[in-house]
Amino acid sequence: MVQRPRVSQPSVKIPVALTIAGSDSGGGAGVQADLRTFAFHCVHGTSALTCITAQNTLSVTRVDALPPESVIAQIDAVVNDIGADAIKTGMLLNAEIMAVVAERLQSYHCDRLVVDPVMVSRTGVCLIDDEAIATLRDRLIPQATVLTPNRYEAQILAKQEIHTLDDMKAAAETIFKLGSQAVLIKGGGMRGKLCGVDVWFDGETLEVLRTETVGTHHTHGTGCTISAAMTANLALKQSPLEATKQAKIYLTQALHHALAIGEGQGPVGHYFPLLPSPKLSG
Numbered sequence: 001m002v003q004r005p006r007v008s009q010p011s012v013k014i015p016v017a018l019t020i021a022g023s024d025s026g027g028g029a030g031v032q033a034d035l036r037t038f039a040f041h042c043v044h045g046t047s048a049l050t051c052i053t054a055q056n057t058l059s060v061t062r063v064d065a066l067p068p069e070s071v072i073a074q075i076d077a078v079v080n081d082i083g084a085d086a087i088k089t090g091m092l093l094n095a096e097i098m099a100v101v102a103e104r105l106q107s108y109h110c111d112r113l114v115v116d117p118v119m120v121s122r123t124g125v126c127l128i129d130d131e132a133i134a135t136l137r138d139r140l141i142p143q144a145t146v147l148t149p150n151r152y153e154a155q156i157l158a159k160q161e162i163h164t165l166d167d168m169k170a171a172a173e174t175i176f177k178l179g180s181q182a183v184l185i186k187g188g189g190m191r192g193k194l195c196g197v198d199v200w201f202d203g204e205t206l207e208v209l210r211t212e213t214v215g216t217h218h219t220h221g222t223g224c225t226i227s228a229a230m231t232a233n234l235a236l237k238q239s240p241l242e243a244t245k246q247a248k249i250y251l252t253q254a255l256h257h258a259l260a261i262g263e264g265q266g267p268v269g270h271y272f273p274l275l276p277s278p279k280l281s282g
């Protein structure tokens with residue numbers, strides 16, 4: 001047997017967050033955005049990949065699903081050893097993967113869970129089929145601490161069109177009935193002054209969350225980033241509403257520092273806390 005030297009090892013206690021989501025080869029959304037966001041909150045990030053997208057700032061050119069058994073094995077490996085103070089789900093892609101993820105989360109009694117119901121891109125393109133939407137609605141959403149649909153996902157879940165702030169509020173109340181503890185309707189897909197205005201409903205509090213509309217074309221990964229920041233804040237033991245408000249502040253700053261990389265929509269700039277601050281003159 002190898003004897004380990006008896007020296008005291010430095011160690012740091014740090015909250016842990018798990019993301020169950022897809023890979024974005026361009027690094028702006030998906031697992032890459034989630035892990036980077038966790039890191040900038042001083043939360044250790046772990047991951048279970050559901051699919052691999054070939055994607056850049058212009059488009060998604062290919063999606064390969066991982067076998068459901070592989071997704072389960074990744075979740076089990078992480079949770080059984082490292083644990084998770086909070087978990088988020090992102091792009092789950094198909095009904096089979098959704099069903100196994102829902103089953104695993106149920107067996108772990110996860111009580112800090114952010115479900116980003118990735119179904120439709122911000123530009124309105126549908127990413128999953130009807131069976132997957134039904135599985136998401138019936139098996140995953142009722143477990144969520146916070147559910148974070150964008151405008152188009154909220155239209156599907158609430159079965160109504162959303163054009164105005166009142167529409168957003170009504171949809172939040174309808175979607176809340178699907179069983180999550182709270183709903184955040186994200187307004188990045190809203191037009192004009194409503195772009196960047198979100199609506200929160202938790203059964204008691206109906207709140208409009210505003211920062212400012214950031215005039216940038218580089219918005220890739222906004223949805224992944226805000227839900228990952230919420231998850232990190234939940235892992236840091238903030239209340240769901242506080243976690244959401246703080247996450248929106250982080251996301252807005254990241255949008256102010258969005259990256260002009262690639263030919264299309266660049267990603268938000270998660271790195272802003274490390275950027276040198278502007279020099280004081282004088």
Ligand SMILES: Nc1ncnc2c1ncn2[C@@H]1O[C@H](COP(=O)(O)OP(=O)(O)OP(=O)(O)O)[C@@H](O)[C@H]1O
Binds near residue numbers: 122198214224251255
């Ligand atoms: N131009 C903007 N200015 C300010 N906030 C914005 C802007 N665009 C999006 N947001 C905010 O970003 C967050 C994510 O919202 P959005 O509707 O873009 O999500 P999504 O469609 O899921 O994102 P993704 O494009 O990553 O799929 C919300 O808080 C939203 O209000």
Ligand SMILES: Cc1ncc(CO)c(N)n1
Binds near residue numbers: 030090118221
């Ligand atoms: C992998 C992945 N997840 C989520 C989104 C939504 O932004 C994306 N574009 N790619």
